[in-house]
Amino acid sequence: MMETLDENEIEKLSFYHQKILDIFENGLYPDIKCNPTSILLDDIETLLRSYVLLNKKSWMKSVKDVERILFYEPNYIHSLSYWHQDILNKKKILLGFNYFSTTSTCFMLRYLMTFQRQELKRRSKNGPIRILCGKSQFSNKTRLSGWNEDYESPKKKSIENELNKWKIQIRLEQDKESPAVWYLNEEDVELFFKTVHPGEDCLKVK
Missing domain, CATH: 3.30.1370 (Ribosomal Protein S8; Chain: A, domain 1)
Structure with missing residues (x-):
């Protein structure tokens, strides 16, 4: 829902962000504020994305929250990473x-x-x-001409x-x-x- 909202619809963005936060902290992971908790990849990505969308108008305002989620929350145990061998x-x-x-x-x-x-x-x-x-x-989309095809x-x-x-x-x-x-x-x-x-x-x- 947040994706479809305009960047100036601040109240609606805040409302849906809070709903996601409530589901995450109170529904999916009720003990996360007190205990280290393993988080599913989809759930940690949804949480991260909600902070980014909350600040559509000024993306840099999301930086501290994204850093906190990815690097600094001691109870957030997850494998979401952007570096790969x-x-x-x-x-x-x-x-x-x-x-x-x-x-x-x-x-x-x-x-x-x-x-x-x-x-x-x-x-x-x-x-x-x-x-x-x-x-x-090693991924490849099946097509007749290999990687040279316009894909x-x-x-x-x-x-x-x-x-x-x-x-x-x-x-x-x-x-x-x-x-x-x-x-x-x-x-x-x-x-x-x-x-x-x-x-x-x-x-x-x-």
Whole structure:
């Protein structure tokens, strides 16, 4: 429901966010405030997404709550992560948002490029920032001509649409060795980091 609301419908967004929070804390996980509790992936993602949608008008207001959910709540035991080992080269790490909704994926891209640049550089070993855009590196949609056919995964398309909203647009380029993996154009990323300062909103002014 929150996805369909306009960013200016603050009261309605707050109402539905509170409903999700109540279901999470009082219905699904009633002991979570007192005891460490294992949380299903779908449930932790729904909670995270509700905070992002609550702040549609200003995405950066969601940062503290998202960080708290992902990293700092001692009783939140979950496996939701956006870093994954490269199956084809175990020495490399890539970003994977398979368990994130489109809304959460777009938020995490903004968050990482705005607040976690050093972490991105370290994890990527100062190479290209790589993103898994299929269900896995071995995933393939059955089609006659293999990967050369004009097919575009929904995840890749949503990420591309998001990057086009930024002050400095960043192009996606396909990994030749692993077609399900795309990477951020390194020249675009360099220009982005030089132009958009850390902590500055990456989105174009409406």
